[in-house]
Amino acid sequence: MVKKKKDLPAEERILDAAKKVFLEKGMAGARMQDIANEAGINKALLHYYYRDKEKLFELVFMSESQKFFPKINRIFESDETLEKKFHEFVEEYVNELRLNPYLPWFVLNEINRDPDGFLLKIMTGENRPRPMKFLQQIEKEIKLGNIRKVDPRHILLNLLSMTLFPFIAQPMVSRILGMGNKEFEQLMEERKKTVPAVMMDSIRKKVQ
Amino acid sequence: MVKKKKDLPAEERILDAAKKVFLEKGMAGARMQDIANEAGINKALLHYYYRDKEKLFELVFMSESQKFFPKINRIFESDETLEKKFHEFVEEYVNELRLNPYLPWFVLNEINRDPDGFLLKIMTGENRPRPMKFLQQIEKEIKLGNIRKVDPRHILLNLLSMTLFPFIAQPMVSRILGMGNKEFEQLMEERKKTVPAVMMDSIRKKVQ
DNA sequence: GTCTATAATTTGATAGAC
DNA sequence: GTCTATCAAATTATAGAC
Missing domain, CATH: 1.10.10.60 (Homeodomain-like)
Structure with missing residues (x-):
């Protein structure tokens, strides 16, 4: 029982x-x-x-911000390829946020309310976001000539943006596009494929 | 004086x-x-x-939501090409949000707080977001074979996400990347180019 | 541990002098 | 129109019975 x-x-x-x-x-x-x-x-x-x-x-x-941040580190600090990391990132966050859609709004909200309070605590803790290895990996791939020359910070921003924003803006997005809850979830499910695809297209070298 | x-x-x-x-x-x-x-x-x-x-x-x-929304309509309902619209959208919002960085947070926040109150008012007013013409334009380009076959809603979401999210998440983003205000503004300025570029790469037909 | 009742504090709103 | 002083309502926090 x-x-x-x-x-x-x-x-x-x-x-x-x-x-x-x-x-x-x-x-x-x-x-x-x-x-x-x-x-x-x-x-x-x-x-x-x-x-x-x-x-x-x-x-x-x-407790909630610990759910939100460490995921980033585990994925970003692994030894996988960039493509794999894009897929894992979107996959994991969409899954988490389907269960907990208010999470990013909540975290950003309170950080906005008191940038030097909680944010500082988070940023000095073990679980602070550490994007450095990820950014360096991008730079290395650029040097090797494997991907296009782009500012790694924009890559990171694009990935975070396309994954998290739809959940933050869900009420507005659903209304604008005339969707119910089921349709919204379906659309988020699709993003597991479309977002990594966009990310890859943005760094892949163009065919001459 | x-x-x-x-x-x-x-x-x-x-x-x-x-x-x-x-x-x-x-x-x-x-x-x-x-x-x-x-x-x-x-x-x-x-x-x-x-x-x-x-x-x-x-x-x-x-008054603030009227600043936020009508911009979308004027751009999306014009007769310009998709590429031009991407550029105009990012250009105008980055300019507006540099002066008024809390705007998207504020609007989304209150819509989230009371989805059927203000949201309903906005959504029935003259200035409600009307993305239909934009979505149809994308579908038409797909039919003409000018761009890749992708769900227009993802295109719209990607554009909104990459443009608005960095401002919503500014305190967190600045801390994570170790940026001051000047550097953040510089990065946002760069997005006027990088975001439309990503958008175009995501719809342009791949060379065989 | 859990409750009811109540105190203390914060905050929104008003009355009335000038 | 603008202010000081005050009230009323909402909300957090505590006292004390069981």
């Missing part, structure tokens, strides 16, 4: 609820009452376990 | 201040006191001129 959500201890239920509410509404928009309702307990217990809103938020933010 | 900010009537100073504060912090994070301070007056005047926070916010949001 698998445990139901209701059977989890309150401490965990609260954390799960906090994740959900903070991810959707951000620090400023979230209400302690919403979290209590979502967890099926009352506000007092929130403070009993996690002292105050700030502490609870910090816990959620740190 | 050019008018200084301080010389503007209070009503306008308030609106300017509200734009600044709402754009940076969003509806939930903004404080009426912040706006009053920014405008150099007291809270009571805010209510005297604009009744309440909601009304003031709606005014700012409508």
Whole structure:
């Protein structure tokens, strides 16, 4: 018999609820009452376990940003070819973000709110994004004459942009293109192929 | 003698201040006191001129989203070639967002907060995004055999992504790549060339 | 540990003098 | 029109019973 959500201890239920509410509404928009309702307990217990809103938020933010960033490093610091890395990157992020579509919005949102607070913590931790090896790999391929001469930073930006932006802009995109949830998911599934293809076309040497 | 900010009537100073504060912090994070301070007056005047926070916010949001969206339509509904449209799009948005870097974050943020409120208003107004002509133009070029066969929606997504995302993610991007403001602006300037180039490479027929 | 009730704080909004 | 002082409402946080 698998445990139901209701059977989890309150401490965990609260954390799960906090994740959900903070991810959707951000620090400023979230209400302690919403979290209590979502967890099926009352506000007092929130403070009993996690002292105050700030502490609870910090816990959620740190845990979620760790989900968001280390993925980048594992892929970018491997010894695979660029093409393989493009595919892995899009594949993994689309899969993660299908389950957790608010994640990039949440992370960017709070970094924007307080660039020198959490961002600094993340950037000094073990799990900070380390794109250097990836950028150097591109430069090496250029020197070897295997790919076109382009600023590696634009390559990185393009990959991040095309993968993450659609999720950040989902409500707008869906409305503009007149899509439902199913269609949006289908479109994101397709991006596992189209994005790496665009990336490769942008670095592959042109036929003379 | 050019008018200084301080010389503007209070009503306008308030609106300017509200734009600044709402754009940076969003509806939930903004404080009426912040706006009053920014405008150099007291809270009571805010209510005297604009009744309440909601009304003031709606005014700012409508005015800012009109800056954000109509640009798309003017470019996408013209009779230019796809290549010209790519260039114009990136050129105009990079120029606008250099002056107003919080704009896309602000718009997407509030649409995310309340997808059926403001979003609905925008989507039914004269200035709603109308990508249809652009999508049809792509389909026509495909039929004519001028470009590769690709889903037009991915083309549109790629263009929006690569142009807007770097601004949304600026604090993170700058930190990751170790850039200051000047370097970031320089990089965005370069995107006026690199992004259209990537777009063209992604649709141009491959040489056999 | 968990609850109800309540205090404390923050923030939006108004009253009234000038 | 603009200000100070104040109120009202929303929200976070705590006290104390069980």
